Amino acid sequence: MLEFFLEPLREPFFHRALLAVVLSALTCACLGAYVVLRRMAFLSTALTHSILPGVVGAILLGLSPYVGALAAALLTAGGIAWLSARRGTSEDSAIGVMLSVMFAAGIALMSAAHAWRDFTSLLFGSVVSVGTADLLIIGLTSAGILFTLRVLHKELELASFDEEYAELIGARPAWLRAVLLILVALGAVACVRLVGALLTTALFVIPSATGVLLGRTLPQVMGWGIACALFGGISGLYLSYHFAGVPSGAGIVLCCALPYLVARLSAPRH
Amino acid sequence: MKPQPWWSPLGDACFGLVPRIPYARPDRSECQGIAVEAHGLSAAARTDGPTAFADAAFNIPCGCRTALIGPNGSGKSTLLRVLAGLLPATSGTVQILGAKPQLGRARVAYLAQRPRLTDPFPLTLRRLVQMGTYAHHGWFEECHHGDEAVDRALHLLQLTDLAERAVHTLSGGQLQRALLARATVQGAELLLLDEPYAALDQASRDIVEGFLFTPNANLTIVMATHDPADSQRFDRILELRHGALRTVHACTGHPHRHA
Numbered sequence: 001m002l003e004f005f006l007e008p009l010r011e012p013f014f015h016r017a018l019l020a021v022v023l024s025a026l027t028c029a030c031l032g033a034y035v036v037l038r039r040m041a042f043l044s045t046a047l048t049h050s051i052l053p054g055v056v057g058a059i060l061l062g063l064s065p066y067v068g069a070l071a072a073a074l075l076t077a078g079g080i081a082w083l084s085a086r087r088g089t090s091e092d093s094a095i096g097v098m099l100s101v102m103f104a105a106g107i108a109l110m111s112a113a114h115a116w117r118d119f120t121s122l123l124f125g126s127v128v129s130v131g132t133a134d135l136l137i138i139g140l141t142s143a144g145i146l147f148t149l150r151v152l153h154k155e156l157e158l159a160s161f162d163e164e165y166a167e168l169i170g171a172r173p174a175w176l177r178a179v180l181l182i183l184v185a186l187g188a189v190a191c192v193r194l195v196g197a198l199l200t201t202a203l204f205v206i207p208s209a210t211g212v213l214l215g216r217t218l219p220q221v222m223g224w225g226i227a228c229a230l231f232g233g234i235s236g237l238y239l240s241y242h243f244a245g246v247p248s249g250a251g252i253v254l255c256c257a258l259p260y261l262v263a264r265l266s267a268p269r270h
Numbered sequence: 271m272k273p274q275p276w277w278s279p280l281g282d283a284c285f286g287l288v289p290r291i292p293y294a295r296p297d298r299s300e301c302q303g304i305a306v307e308a309h310g311l312s313a314a315a316r317t318d319g320p321t322a323f324a325d326a327a328f329n330i331p332c333g334c335r336t337a338l339i340g341p342n343g344s345g346k347s348t349l350l351r352v353l354a355g356l357l358p359a360t361s362g363t364v365q366i367l368g369a370k371p372q373l374g375r376a377r378v379a380y381l382a383q384r385p386r387l388t389d390p391f392p393l394t395l396r397r398l399v400q401m402g403t404y405a406h407h408g409w410f411e412e413c414h415h416g417d418e419a420v421d422r423a424l425h426l427l428q429l430t431d432l433a434e435r436a437v438h439t440l441s442g443g444q445l446q447r448a449l450l451a452r453a454t455v456q457g458a459e460l461l462l463l464d465e466p467y468a469a470l471d472q473a474s475r476d477i478v479e480g481f482l483f484t485p486n487a488n489l490t491i492v493m494a495t496h497d498p499a500d501s502q503r504f505d506r507i508l509e510l511r512h513g514a515l516r517t518v519h520a521c522t523g524h525p526h527r528h529a
Contacts, residue, residue, distance in 0.1 A: 037391055150284040151410045158401055161391045161437075164382060168354065169405040169456075170293035170374020212392065216436055221392045 008241045017127045017194065017248070020138050021233035024191045024203060027142040029225030030149050031187050032208030033218060034180055038160050041205050042092070043080070046099035047181070048188040048200040050076035052106030055122055055192065060113055065122075066137055066189055073185035076102055106197075125196035125249030127240050134193050141190040145183050156180065157218050196249035203229065206256040213260075213267040228263075232256030285412060292408035294374025302368060305460055305490040306330040306353060311362035315348045321360065322348040326515035328508055332459075333487045337501035338494040339518075340510035346494035347383060349510065350462045353492065354380035367460060376405035379458030381449055383465045383494075390438040395448050398437055399423055402455030423451040428477050443474030450478060463493040467500060479503075 008014040035044050054072025055065040076098050083094035110119050121129050149156070159166040159173040166173040184204070191200045211225035236252030243251075312324040322345030330336050338346050351357040352364065355371040355378070364370070367377055399420050403413050424430045427447040432440065440448065446469050453461060467475055482491060483503060493504070501507050507518040 037388060147284050147287075150281045151288050154404060154407070154411075154413060155409065157393075158404060161388050161393055161398075162385065162401070164356070164386060165401065165452075167356070167373055168378075168380055169376065171404065171409075172293075212390075215392050217392050217394060217397065 025229035028203040032204035036208040050102035124247035199249040288410040337504035379453035402452040442469035
């Protein structure tokens, strides 16, 4: 039994994956609280999925995949803002358009490169693929996101709860929304190695949805979210290690859903 | 003082790295006799919509309690939103406490008829009222002070027992009182209220009326209401009807005749 937990710890790649999952859990759970409370789940799905063509394109061009991912995510966020600024297209449809177009572009690029198999880890995540350089990028991104969330905590809390009051006192909710979008894009880019483009959105939504069920204040929601993401992330890695066929993204998401289910069934009705 | 979690100093250290910037430029204008002064004011509820009222001229002295009456759809909310700085006037001029209406002024508070709040949101009532202090804090600053003002406002609107309740468990009347308490904490000198009695039962209404009519020479109130009966205790009554504004009753002499 003990060997089940100790055996993976002898592998250096598992150490890197563990560290990456802890950093991602912290970042995604804190950011996810805003995503869930502001009902931006669909938007975060669009941002995370749209990373795909960026990463594939960057690899084909021989650039860093992170550069491509970030460019694609920012392009999507800008596209959604631009499309929904016109009368007649709601933000919801704008997200739907950008999401499917970017994802289709990703699939077309992958097919053109005749390399479906190479990109599986990109879609669903892989424990073994987290290198030292990836770890550095995840660490820097996480630190930046957590720092921003900390110094803008009261503004983001206010603008998420009462946008009009934020506007009245001059706290610029439109800027804050843009900041949040950029942070979500950065967070998604950081997690793509570990969880994969298709499943990163789950790391934003599931732990925070658990947090919202259990927490009474915003820090409590984030705290429960972190706990849920850490549990899901670490057990997901073990799942992925012991059952070699399971990509790490799938394992992590399945293990995150477990605490959500427990919380959903046991939380008192408000 | 509540015990802080172990990681708190780690998070607080972040604030040392960023400069403090106020949300808006400091407001040095002063209320010199007239709190609100409008000439030829016109506005529309939406930027490309029809004009709600045109050519309105009125003034409201400092410390005067004014009722803004008129039937539904007569433009009361539009006028209040213009005064709050949320909506631009299509023509005319208006001076609020000696300056043009604009966002980011802690001295002006506005309470919407139906506040658009995110629900549910993990927030205690105390934290909601504390948000009134933000106007004085500015960017990149955690609120560490203002607790006494919050306690006073909670006491004033009889919310002390509910302070730790989650916002989404409050009734409409309790929430309305909480938002009024937030405006109090903000220290506003001009209070713009849009149908504040709409969601209130008699008990809550008595509390809110008690608060509004407590003598306070530093507080000017403009309250929109569709019910002329509500306007009885006010010093001044403005009526909006068919797109035109007229002063029905102007306060004369001392504005606090209900002291």
